[in-house]
Amino acid sequence: MIQYKTKEEIELIRKSALLLSDALAEVARTIKPGMSTLEVDAVADRYIVEHGATPSFKNYKGFPAACCISVNEAVVHGIPDKYVLKDGDIVTVDCGVFMNGFHADSAYTFAIGNVAENILRLMGATKASLYKGIEKAIVGNRIGDISYAIQEYTEKERGYGVVRELVGHGLGRHLHEDPQVPNYGKRGSGPVMKEGLVIAIEPMINLRSKDVEYLEDGWTVVTRDNSASVHFEHTVAVGKGKADILSNFAEIEKAEKNNPELNTNY
Secondary structure (H helix, E strand, O other): OEOOOOHHHHHHHHHHHHHHHHHHHHHHHHOOOOOEHHHHHHHHHHHHHHOOOEEOOOOHHHOOOOEEEEEOOEEEOOOOOOOEOOOOOEEEEEEEEEEOOEEEEEEEEEEEOOOOHHHHHHHHHHHHHHHHHHOOOEOOOEHHHHHHHHHHHHHHOOOOEEOOOOOEEEOOOOOOEEEEEOOOOOOOOOOEOOOOOEEEEOOEEEOOOOOEEEOOOOOOEEEOOOOOEEEOEEEEEOEOOOOEEOOOOHHHHHHHHHOOOEOOOO
C-alpha cells in the first residue's frame, strides 16, 4: 500500500535528504586514494550523527555500516571494509538518514583519479538518466514512465546494462515502502503517481551486461561479467507539472570539483 505524505511530512523528509546530501558532500571533500572504504563510511557516519540524525542503513536487517560502499564491479550494497581505494577506482557511496521520523536515501558515484574514458562516459550517462527519470515523476504519470525514460536513455540508446534485480522504491516513515520503481519497463505501466508520493529514483547501470550476482557475504551485488557499474540516486517528491527533488547534488558536485583526487570529466 502506498503511503502518501502531507506537505508538512515532505518538508521533514527534505530536511533528512539535505542532511544526507551534506554528508555525501563531506565524503566528496575527503575521499582519496589510500583511504579504506571503512574510513569513507566513518566520514559519513560521523557527520550524520554529529548533526542529530541516525544513519538509516546501520543495523538495517543486520547491515553493519552507515553506508553501502560499492567499488568498480560492485553494483550496490557493498560492505565497508579494509579495501584501500586506488587510482582508477570508481566508488559508489549509498547512504540513508533518519531524522524527525522520516528517512531519506541518496547515492553518488565518485571517480578516483585516472578512470578509463568508457567508464567516465557510463558515469555521465547514468547521472543524466537519473534526471531523465525524475522529469517523469509528475502527477498523472505512471511509474513505468520513469522506468522507460531511464532504460531508453541508457540501454536502448547507449547499449549499457540496466540491472533488473534491484529497483528504486517509496520511502518515508520506513526506508523501503511501496511502490517499487524499476529502472526498466513500459511507458504507461504501473501505478498512477499522485501528489504526496515520495520515491527514491536510483538507476543502477552496468557498462556491459545487465546480469548480476550476490557475493557470499549475502549483501554485495556485483556484475557477473566483472564490468563496472554506476549508481546515482535522489529522493524525490512527485509534483504537479514538475518533480520536487528533496536531496541535492550541488554541494557534492562543488566538493567533487575542488577535490584534486577526483575526476569530474564525465
